[in-house]
Amino acid sequence: MPLLDEILNYNESFVEEKAYEPYQTSKLPDKRMVVVSCMDTRLVELLPRSMNLRNGDFKLIKNAGAIISHPFGSVMRSILVAVYELNADEVFVIGHHQCGMSSIEPQKMIGHFKERGVSNDTINTLKHSGVDLEKWLSGFKSVEESVRNSVDMVRNHPLLPDDIPVHGLVIAPDTGKLDLVVDGYDR
Ligand SMILES: [Zn+2]
Incomplete structure (x- = not known):
């Protein structure tokens, strides 16, 4: 079920x-x-x-x-x-x-985005519009x-x-x- x-x-x-x-x-x-x-x-x-x-x-x-x-x-x-x-x-x-969040690796997670179908274009567009993905995804x-x-x-x-x-x-x-x-x- x-x-x-x-x-x-x-x-x-x-x-x-x-x-x-x-x-x-x-x-x-x-x-x-x-x-x-x-x-x-x-x-x-x-x-x-x-x-x-x-x-x-x-x-x-x-x-x-x-x-x-x-x-x-x-x-x-x-x-x-x-x-x-x-x-x-x-x-x-x-x-x-x-x-x-103490072991999260932003680069790796961005890799996972791509594996699940997020395009490079999307990643780049976000970067160009000022989204710092690596910083946003980083833990401590x-x-x-x-x-x-x-x-x-x-x-x-x-x-x-x-x-x-x-x-x-x-x-x-x-x-x-x-x-x-x-x-x-x-x-
Ligand atoms: Zn936790």
């Missing part, structure tokens, strides 16, 4: 059997916090479990690498929405060890440094209120152990 059908089939009984009931909550985070983390599969359940966070406790923003790369990109906008409109009072940036060497950079970006954002602590942590994707990189209360 195709995945979509499998999901829709399952969903029908999920709703019918009211399996959603344990998850019902409001859109405001009970623990008044917002987390930025990586899309890594190992963290899907492990991250909240290891922090004692449940449905309704926190706002969760995810991308590849837990990287906040632009002060006016969608991640930063989401943080501001969480803070100003949804009662989040603390920000947690949580990278992880063995992150795919040190996850701690990346977390620190993202924390700085949030903390120094002109639109973030001064009294919002911004913490930086790194999680182990096998054990869930958290290492503190930036204590946002230290400011």
